[in-house]
Amino acid sequence: MWRDLLPLGRSASSGGYFRQPWTAPEREARAWFVEQAEARGLAVERDGLGNLVAWWGTGRTDAVLTGSHLDSVLDGGAYDGPLGVVSALAAVDVLRGRGFEPRRPVAVGAFVEEEGSRFGLACLGSRLLTGATSWETARVLRDREGLALEDALADEGLDGSRGTWLDGVATFVELHVEQGRDLVDRDEAVGVASAIWPHGRYRFDFAGEANHAGTTRMEDRRDPMLSYAMTALAANKQARVSGQRATFGRVDVRPNGTNAVPSHVTAWLDARAESSTALEQLLADVERQAQERAGRDGTSLTVTAESVSPEVAFDPALAARIAEPHRWPVIPTMAGHDAGVLSAAGVPTAMLFVRNPTGVSHSPDEHAETADCLAGVTALADTLALLSGGEQ
Amino acid sequence: MWRDLLPLGRSASSGGYFRQPWTAPEREARAWFVEQAEARGLAVERDGLGNLVAWWGTGRTDAVLTGSHLDSVLDGGAYDGPLGVVSALAAVDVLRGRGFEPRRPVAVGAFVEEEGSRFGLACLGSRLLTGATSWETARVLRDREGLALEDALADEGLDGSRGTWLDGVATFVELHVEQGRDLVDRDEAVGVASAIWPHGRYRFDFAGEANHAGTTRMEDRRDPMLSYAMTALAANKQARVSGQRATFGRVDVRPNGTNAVPSHVTAWLDARAESSTALEQLLADVERQAQERAGRDGTSLTVTAESVSPEVAFDPALAARIAEPHRWPVIPTMAGHDAGVLSAAGVPTAMLFVRNPTGVSHSPDEHAETADCLAGVTALADTLALLSGGEQ
Numbered sequence: 001m002w003r004d005l006l007p008l009g010r011s012a013s014s015g016g017y018f019r020q021p022w023t024a025p026e027r028e029a030r031a032w033f034v035e036q037a038e039a040r041g042l043a044v045e046r047d048g049l050g051n052l053v054a055w056w057g058t059g060r061t062d063a064v065l066t067g068s069h070l071d072s073v074l075d076g077g078a079y080d081g082p083l084g085v086v087s088a089l090a091a092v093d094v095l096r097g098r099g100f101e102p103r104r105p106v107a108v109g110a111f112v113e114e115e116g117s118r119f120g121l122a123c124l125g126s127r128l129l130t131g132a133t134s135w136e137t138a139r140v141l142r143d144r145e146g147l148a149l150e151d152a153l154a155d156e157g158l159d160g161s162r163g164t165w166l167d168g169v170a171t172f173v174e175l176h177v178e179q180g181r182d183l184v185d186r187d188e189a190v191g192v193a194s195a196i197w198p199h200g201r202y203r204f205d206f207a208g209e210a211n212h213a214g215t216t217r218m219e220d221r222r223d224p225m226l227s228y229a230m231t232a233l234a235a236n237k238q239a240r241v242s243g244q245r246a247t248f249g250r251v252d253v254r255p256n257g258t259n260a261v262p263s264h265v266t267a268w269l270d271a272r273a274e275s276s277t278a279l280e281q282l283l284a285d286v287e288r289q290a291q292e293r294a295g296r297d298g299t300s301l302t303v304t305a306e307s308v309s310p311e312v313a314f315d316p317a318l319a320a321r322i323a324e325p326h327r328w329p330v331i332p333t334m335a336g337h338d339a340g341v342l343s344a345a346g347v348p349t350a351m352l353f354v355r356n357p358t359g360v361s362h363s364p365d366e367h368a369e370t371a372d373c374l375a376g377v378t379a380l381a382d383t384l385a386l387l388s389g390g391e392q
Numbered sequence: 393m394w395r396d397l398l399p400l401g402r403s404a405s406s407g408g409y410f411r412q413p414w415t416a417p418e419r420e421a422r423a424w425f426v427e428q429a430e431a432r433g434l435a436v437e438r439d440g441l442g443n444l445v446a447w448w449g450t451g452r453t454d455a456v457l458t459g460s461h462l463d464s465v466l467d468g469g470a471y472d473g474p475l476g477v478v479s480a481l482a483a484v485d486v487l488r489g490r491g492f493e494p495r496r497p498v499a500v501g502a503f504v505e506e507e508g509s510r511f512g513l514a515c516l517g518s519r520l521l522t523g524a525t526s527w528e529t530a531r532v533l534r535d536r537e538g539l540a541l542e543d544a545l546a547d548e549g550l551d552g553s554r555g556t557w558l559d560g561v562a563t564f565v566e567l568h569v570e571q572g573r574d575l576v577d578r579d580e581a582v583g584v585a586s587a588i589w590p591h592g593r594y595r596f597d598f599a600g601e602a603n604h605a606g607t608t609r610m611e612d613r614r615d616p617m618l619s620y621a622m623t624a625l626a627a628n629k630q631a632r633v634s635g636q637r638a639t640f641g642r643v644d645v646r647p648n649g650t651n652a653v654p655s656h657v658t659a660w661l662d663a664r665a666e667s668s669t670a671l672e673q674l675l676a677d678v679e680r681q682a683q684e685r686a687g688r689d690g691t692s693l694t695v696t697a698e699s700v701s702p703e704v705a706f707d708p709a710l711a712a713r714i715a716e717p718h719r720w721p722v723i724p725t726m727a728g729h730d731a732g733v734l735s736a737a738g739v740p741t742a743m744l745f746v747r748n749p750t751g752v753s754h755s756p757d758e759h760a761e762t763a764d765c766l767a768g769v770t771a772l773a774d775t776l777a778l779l780s781g782g783e784q
Contacts, residue, residue, distance in 0.1 A: 014655075016602075016647070075602060075647035075655070117649055179607035199606060201650055210408075210467060210755035213639035213662040214591060214726040215571035218632040220751070225640055226628055229621035236618055240610040247605035248617055250650045251643055255408070255466035257509055258593055258642045258660040260754040263406075263467070268650040270605040334606040359612070362652040363602035 001086045004032055006078060016075035016364035021113040021124075022050065022152050029070040029082075033110050036089055042108065047163030049153065050112040051125045056092055057105035057388075060168040064387045065107045065347075066091070066380065068174050069114035069125070069338060076115070077366025079177040083354065083373065085110050087175045091381040098381075102388035107169065111338045118143045118152075120201070121307050126338035128162050130345035135160055171318070171348050171387050174339040175380050177368050178353040179361035182331045189375040192323040193351035194330045196312040196340045197245075198279045202269045203306055204231060204290060208299040210255065210263035222298035224265040225253070231290040235269060238285045244273040245334060246282060268306070272334045276310050312340040315348045322350050322383050335361070352379055393478045396424055398470065408467035408756035413505040413516075414442065414544050421462040421474075425502050428481055434500065439555030441545065442504040443517045448484055449497035449780075452560040456779045457499045457739075458483070458772065460566050461506035461517070461730060468507070469758025471569040475746065475765065477502050479567045483773040490773075494780035499561065503730045510535045510544075512593070513699050518730035520554050522737035527552055563710070563740050563779050566731040567772050569760050570745040571753035574723045581767040584715040585743035587724045588704040588732045589637075590671045594661045595698050596623060596682065600691040602647060602655035614690035616657040617645070623682040627661060630677045636665040637726060638674060660698070664726045668702050704732035707740045714742050714775050727753070744771055 009018045009025025019026040030052060037044050037054030044054045053065070068084025088108040095102075111129070116122035119141040127133035139150035139160060153160050183191050206224035232248040239246035247270045254264040269286065273279035287303050294301040323330050331353070343349035354376035360366050368376075401410045401417025411418040422444060429436050429446030436446045445457070460476025480500040487494075503521070508514035511533040519525035531542035531552060545552050575583050598616035624640040631638035639662045646656040661678065665671035679695050686693040715722050723745070735741035746768035752758050760768075 014646075073647065073652050074649040075652075115649075115651065120650070122651070179604045180609075197606070209752070209757070212571045212727060212753035212755075213641055214589070214637055214664045214728070215753055216637075216751065217572075218628065218637065223628070223639075225624055225643075229624040232617055232621040233625075236610065236615070245606055245608075245610065247615075247651075247653055249605055249645070249652045249654050250648045251617075251645050253641070253643050254406075255468075256642045257466040257507075257754070258512070259507065259514070259639075259662050260465050260467075260641045261639055262641050263755065270651050272606045335604060336606070359608065360601070361604035361607055362649070363604075363655065365602070 001036065001089065005029065005082055009072065011075060014075050014364050017072040017078060018074060019070065019072040020118045021071045022156050026071050027156070030110065033070065033085065037108065040089065040092060045163060045165055048159040048161035049125055049128055050156070050158055051109070051129055051163055053107050053109040053163065053165050055105055055107050057102050059105050060165065062170045063105040063107050063168050064384055065109055065169045065172045066174065066384060067109035068176060069111045071113055071115055071117065073115045073117050073362045075364060076362055077364060079366055079368050080361060081114060083177050083368065084175040087373070087377045087380050090377045091384055094377060094381040095385060100385055104170070104388045106384055106388050107165070114338055119149050122336050123338050123341045126341040129166055130341055132341055132345060166347065169347060172339060172342045173350045173352065173380065173383055173387065174337055175352040175354065175376055176337060177366065178356040179333065179335045179359065181356070181359035183353060183355040184357060184359065186329050188329055189355050189372045190379045191329045191331050191353040192319050193314050193333055193353065194319060195314060195332045196336060197272045197274060197332065197334045198276045198309060198311045199272045199336050200279055200283060200308040201306045202271065202283060203304045204228070204267045204269060205302045206265045206294060206299050208263060208297065211261040213259045213261055216261060221261055223261050224299045225262050227290065227294045227297045227299045227301065228265040228267050230293040231286065232267070234289040235286045238282060242278070242282065244271070244278060244282050246271045246286065309336060309340065312343050314343055314350055318348050318350050322386065326379070352376060352383065393428065393481065397421065397474055401464065403467060406467050406756050409464040409470065410466060411462065411464040412510045413463045414548050418463050419548070422502065425462065425477065429500065432481065432484060437555060437557060440551040440553035441517055441520055442548070442550055443501070443521055443555055445499050445501040445555065445557050447497055447499050449494050451497050452557065454562045455497040455499050455560050456776055457501055457561045457564045458566065458776060459501035460568060461503045463505055463507055463509065465507045465509050465754045467756060468754055469756060471758055471760050472753060473506060475569050475760065476567040479769045479772050482769045483776055486769060486773040487777060492777055496562070496780045498776055498780050499557070506730055511541050514728050515730050515733045518733040521558055522733055524733055524737060558739065561739060564731060564734045565742050565744065565772065565775055565779065566729055567744040567746065567768055568729060569758065570748040571725065571727045571751065573748070573751035575745060575747040576749060576751065578721050580721055581747050581764045582771045583721045583723050583745040584711050585706050585725055585745065586711060586722045587706060588728060589664045589666060589724065589726045590668045590701060590703045591664045591728050592671055592675060592700040593698045594663065594675060595696045596620070596659045596661060597694045598657045598686060598691050600655060600689065603653040605651045605653055608653060613653055615653050616691045617654050619682065619686040619689045619691045619693065620657040620659050622685040623678065624659070626681040627678045630674060634670070634674065636663070636670060636674050638663045638678065701728060701732065704735050706735055706742055710740050710742050714778065718771070744768065744775065
């Protein structure tokens with residue numbers, strides 16, 4: 001399965017992946033999923049968004065759903081998302097090899113636009129599927145080229161309607177490569193998630209005045225680049241001091257010419273904190289410093305919350321039931337996942353993590369050892385067997 | 393003439409101009425120039441770069457060349473470049489209206505890619521025309537999409553060969569909207585240039601390590617955005633303190649995703665100073681601070697000089713000859729011009745400036761009053777009459 005997936009959307013220069021949703025590489029990845037599921041005799045359902053699910057067993061109620069996503073961040077790694085999908089299909093193979101027959105149906109799913117790399121809203125597919133985000137809100141979201149989600153979907157022959165299969169799902173288990181080094185520190189190949197930190201994405205729009213870079217005296221400028229630069233440094237310092245996370249990883253400059261003072265700088269703050277209160281405080285501290293600097297620079301600043309997710313505490317009884325027989329550690333994560341969206345929507349949800357030797361993620365350097373990936377498949381197969389209640 | 397030019401490459405949202413060389417709007421502007429010249433019975437010559445010249449009078453030696461450029465920065469103003477071309481054609485009309493017959497030929501020219509907005513090298517057309525830049529160097533320059541100059545020209549049916557008409561030019565006079573407020577402070581509609589400040593464009597490549605914006609501890613990051621942000625602030629402060637100019641107006645971030653620590657930030661420093669020594673000192677100060685910060689951030693920095701122009705002192709006798717009869721002020725400029733390239737190549741050169749009420753330039757808000765523009769046309773006509781030595 002990795003051999004099929006590895007070339008899709010891979011950049012020859014960086015070695016990273018560009019699998020933005022509803023583009024050719026991600027479309028191929030979804031076609032690959034359908035092919036793999038059908039080759040296993042699983043019944044595939046698609047919705048009008050591009051979400052996919054494949055059923056093992058008859059009946060569509062009280063099911064155990066597993067899987068993850070196939071899209072990537074810009075220049076991302078090979079494992080984030082696909083490891084969960086590949087492991088889910090491999091776990092079905094393992095269980096069948098054991099002669100296992102599930103009593104409750106097992107479903108393998110792939111959610112679209114988990115990373116929010118194209119339309120800015122993470123977990124878009126699962127948010128629409130659960131109703132956490134309405135179609136009215138989502139359809140007018142625009143990508144970097146200004147194309148509305150509704151039109152991007154129409155170009156793919158998709159009508160925006162959401163699947164109804166979550167109605168029949170009793171439990172969701174998502175396997176994911178770890179995005180930190182907790183499992184390395186604990187010397188474990190597999191762990192179970194306790195919770196996801198609160199997470200916000202905020203757009204900072206700094207507006208100044210375009211001008212000539214040579215002739216305009218420094219003191220006559222209203223340069224939004226300076227306001228932005230101070231804000232990026234302030235966000236880093238604030239997060240470092242408080243033990244939280246704050247990142248400016250995306251910046252758009254207008255007109256972005258070497259010899260022009262910019263008129264606008266738009267930058268996105270990704271912030272995560274141990275509690276919603278701490279997240280609000282972090283944003284408030286960064287915004288206050290940004291506004292003060294904008295005042296000194298003669299620029300203006302508007303901050304827009306593009307998405308804010310509260311803390312997700314996964315079902316503790318479920319996590320314990322999965323972890324205890326194997327003594328897997330139960331650890332928190334700072335990364336958002338479709339599992340968080342389903343959990344918030346009331347679906348009892350668990351996550352399995354596979355060790356990441358460097359902790360590097362959202363990067364071409366993201367990696368997991370084959371032995372750990374295989375341990376993950378076995379762990380997922382055991383978990384599915386436990387939850388789908390069949391005989392083993 | 394303004395009515396024809398105003399819609400070409402104008403952004404409906406900003407009101408600014410996007411006339412990048414060898415794109416549709418700039419191609420239309422060049423076609424307009426040919427049409428206008430031919431309508432006046434001027435003989436048009438083109439070269440294999442897109443440079444244009446139109447001749448008034450017979451003979452191709454000892455000529456007085458005037459004109460400017462038709463391309464713009466990204467989201468630029470209406471006047472920068474076109475005012476010099478329009479005024480040149482209008483000055484021909486004025487002189488003919490006066491019944492003037494030049495003894496020496498008068499030529500009206502339009503140079504391509506003066507702003508360097510597409511291939512990064514300002515005054516590319518005049519540099520190639522004078523031989524200041526060789527075709528071997530230029531043909532491999534690439535635009536933001538990675539297209540080589542040679543291929544961009546081939547797409548336009550241009551072979552990259554340069555015109556030879558400068559061989560017959562004895563004097564060049566470029567009229568330009570002022571890009572500062574010297575003439576406002578002096579309460580004058582028209583001025584004459586003394587010199588152009590030295591100017592450098594330097595590419596700062598900061599390399600770090602892409603990583604997950606949520607899971608990577610602040611202290612484990614190698615974030616090039618931070619190194620860049622400190623550098624942008626340091627450049628501003630350094631220029632402000634020393635009375636020079638330093639601008640970071642263009643930034644490219646990779647992968648430029650909200651939830652990823654960037655792997656690379658590339659930013660361009662535009663620096664100008666009153667002397668070459670001061671320019672070198674300014675760059676050295678900025679680079680030292682940038683390297684120090686990169687060291688602290690665990691990132692690396694490479695600085696590449698993309699273009700460095702020494703000071704251009706225009707022919708002082710020529711400036712005095714033009715200015716004195718009218719008592720026009722003689723003032724320096726911090727902006728580069730084709731006039732600087734021709735002057736450096738040994739062509740006796742002068743510049744006329746037209747008052748800019750706000751000093752704003754390289755911006756949709758750039759402006760000049762109609763009365764001042766007409767004063768500029770009259771001044772240019774008088775100057776051409778003086779230099780072409782005809783009877784008036």
